[in-house]
Amino acid sequence: GAVVSQHPSRVICKSGTSVKIECRSLDFQATTMFWYRQFPKQSLMLMATSNEGSKATYEQGVEKDKFLINHASLTLSTLTVTSAHPEDSSFYICSARGRGVYEQFFGPGTRLTVL
């Protein structure tokens, strides 16, 4: 149980375009989803937290207009990187947490490369 999927697993796009990443909880209802960014050989950096049906809460320094997060249902959250630039290239990982539990289960990650 507790499976989280992400799509796509990797994406290459041109500078200035927008990219959408989907995160789904496959076998449980995720009342809270988290989006992280990870640079090579570094730890996970929390970008934002989203609760189903509510606006996402962004961490300091994360541009909410650039990284649009939507948590429209209990099984789906999306991260849209708008007007992507090469410096947005990174490994993006989502995690999901069910109601009343502490555990976060992570997706497999999405490798974004902006040319």
Added chain:
Amino acid sequence: GENVEQHPSTLSVQEGDSAVIKCTYSDSASNYFPWYKQELGKGPQLIIDIRSNVGEKKDQRIAVTLNKTAKHFSLHITETQPEDSAVYFCAASIHGNQFYFGTGTSLTVIP
């Protein structure tokens, strides 16, 4: 806010030996401490966790110990195998809210 430190940053052990990774945290309100294993190019996988109401938890070859007074917790892997090679992250949290991650430990198990 919470600050989690993790040591060592790299660890090499011979197959069959034990591996220990240690983390310290600063916020005494933290009450949930998960450990994740991350293989190259993949997302972190929860391998074991502990809550502040217990001092030790074990799952086969993996165990975690918690010392609330000293604010540190450790991951113990016994009888290591090559497939244990990965990066391990500790984290601290209050009631499962924001996770504060350590900087990671790259474990290599030498056959």
